[in-house]
Amino acid sequence: MEQTVLPQNKLIATSYYSGFPLAHDTYNALSPASDGKIYYILSSEDLEIGGHFYVYDPQSDKVDFIGDLTEICGEKGNKTIGQGKSHVQFYESRGKLYFSTHVGYYELIDGMDRLPENPPNNFGLYPGGHILSYDMKTGKCEDLVTIPGGEGMVSMTMDTQRGEIFGITWPTGHFVHYNVQNDQLNDLGPVAFKGEGGTPGDDFRVLCRSLVVDPRDGTVYFSNAEGDILYYHPQLTKVQKMEDADLRLDYFGQYDPTRPGSMGYNWRKVFWYPDENVIYGVHGNSGYLFRFSPDNKRVEIVERITSEPSRKSGMYDQFSYGYLGFDLGPDNETIYYLTGGPIYKDGKRIKGVDQIAKGAARGLENLHLITFHIPSGKYIDHGPITYSNGEIPTYVNAIAIGKTGEVYTLARMEHKGSEIQDLVKIPNPFK
Numbered sequence: 098m099e100q101t102v103l104p105q106n107k108l109i110a111t112s113y114y115s116g117f118p119l120a121h122d123t124y125n126a127l128s129p130a131s132d133g134k135i136y137y138i139l140s141s142e143d144l145e146i147g148g149h150f151y152v153y154d155p156q157s158d159k160v161d162f163i164g165d166l167t168e169i170c171g172e173k174g175n176k177t178i179g180q181g182k183s184h185v186q187f188y189e190s191r192g193k194l195y196f197s198t199h200v201g202y203y204e205l206i207d208g209m210d211r212l213p214e215n216p217p218n219n220f221g222l223y224p225g226g227h228i229l230s231y232d233m234k235t236g237k238c239e240d241l242v243t244i245p246g247g248e249g250m251v252s253m254t255m256d257t258q259r260g261e262i263f264g265i266t267w268p269t270g271h272f273v274h275y276n277v278q279n280d281q282l283n284d285l286g287p288v289a290f291k292g293e294g295g296t297p298g299d300d301f302r303v304l305c306r307s308l309v310v311d312p313r314d315g316t317v318y319f320s321n322a323e324g325d326i327l328y329y330h331p332q333l334t335k336v337q338k339m340e341d342a343d344l345r346l347d348y349f350g351q352y353d354p355t356r357p358g359s360m361g362y363n364w365r366k367v368f369w370y371p372d373e374n375v376i377y378g379v380h381g382n383s384g385y386l387f388r389f390s391p392d393n394k395r396v397e398i399v400e401r402i403t404s405e406p407s408r409k410s411g412m413y414d415q416f417s418y419g420y421l422g423f424d425l426g427p428d429n430e431t432i433y434y435l436t437g438g439p440i441y442k443d444g445k446r447i448k449g450v451d452q453i454a455k456g457a458a459r460g461l462e463n464l465h466l467i468t469f470h471i472p473s474g475k476y477i478d479h480g481p482i483t484y485s486n487g488e489i490p491t492y493v494n495a496i497a498i499g500k501t502g503e504v505y506t507l508a509r510m511e512h513k514g515s516e517i518q519d520l521v522k523i524p525n526p527f528k
Contacts, residue, residue, distance in 0.1 A: 199249035268294035322354035324362030381419015
C-alpha cells in the first residue's frame, strides 16, 4: 500500500450559517444529489421545533430552507414531541429523495438518553418517525408512512432500483421494510434483543447505524453488536444470520455487547462497491477498513484508515462510536473518510475520559480527511482541517462529496456566542 501524508493545515474549511440558531449535532443526514446540490438536515433538541431541512447550491453558493420536519410530517400544533432530526442519508430514486425522521428530544434515565416517558408541559409522547420523500423538481415533500410503536428511525437504506426501503427503529431495534410502490410497511420485529432501550449488562444492544443493499438481487445487509452479519430479502419472511462470516475479529478489539459506550462489533459505516461486488466498511472504534464478500462469505481486513497520527499512536480515536463520515467518491474508486487525530501538548497526547455511555466525544481531537484509492491501495492523510480562525470542526459524523470534488460535512462551530452545528465545505483535497 502506498502511503502519503501531506503538509499539515492544508485544508481550511468554510462554515455556513443556515439560519437555525437551535441547530444541534446531526448524524448522516447529508447527501449530494444528481442536480448537483447538497441536501442536509440540522437537528433540534427542542421539545416542539423540529429539525430543519435545507439545500445548498454550490453554483450560487446559497443555502435555501425547505422545511421544519415536524411541519412536514403534519404534526405542528399537536403538542407531541417533535421530529427533531433525521439520522439517515438521502436516497435518490426517480427524481425524488427518500429519507426518514427521528426523535431529537430525550429524557435522561439512569444516566442514559432514552425515549421520553414523561414529557414536560403536558406534551404527548413521541408519535413515531416518518418515511418521507422530497421531489427535487417541484420542491414538494410527501409524508409516506409513520414508524409503528412510537419509535424513531435510527438507520435506513433504500434499494433505489426496486423502490424498497429498509430501516432499524430506535430504541428497541425493530427491522422494518417499506415498499414505496405498494405503500406497504412490514415490521419484522426486534433484531438486537431490546436494542438501546434495554438494560445495560442484560438486554441492551447498541444498534447498527448503516445498512447496505446488494443491487444485484435487492438483499440488504446489516450487523449487530455481537458481530453477526444479518441479511434480509423482500421475498423472505424473516431476517437471517450469515453463518459463515462475522465481524468478531481480533483487530477490531474486545467488547461486551451488553454494555453501552461503543458500537461493539458492529460495523460503523458501509457502502456497496460494484467493481468487486463487495461491501466496503469501516469498524468505528478500531478504524479498520474491511471488505465483505456476500458471494464468498468472507470478511477481509484491508488497512487501518485512521489519521496518520492515530496510526502512530496506536490508540482509538476520541469519538466513542467511531465516525459516519465515510463514503465512496464521485469517481467510484476513492473512499473519503473524515476521522479524528490526537492532539499533543508539550509532547504528550491529550487524553479524554476512558468511557462514556453513549455516542459522544471522549475528548478533543483534530479532524482529518483521509482518502483511500481502492484499485491502487493508495492512502493519503490530507492533514488536519481547521476553520479560517484556527478552530477545529468537531462532532463530525456526515459526509457528502460534490461533483467538483469539494467535501461537505456538518460540524460544531461558534455563532454569535453560541455553539451550533451547521454546514461546512472543505476544499477539493486534490487541487
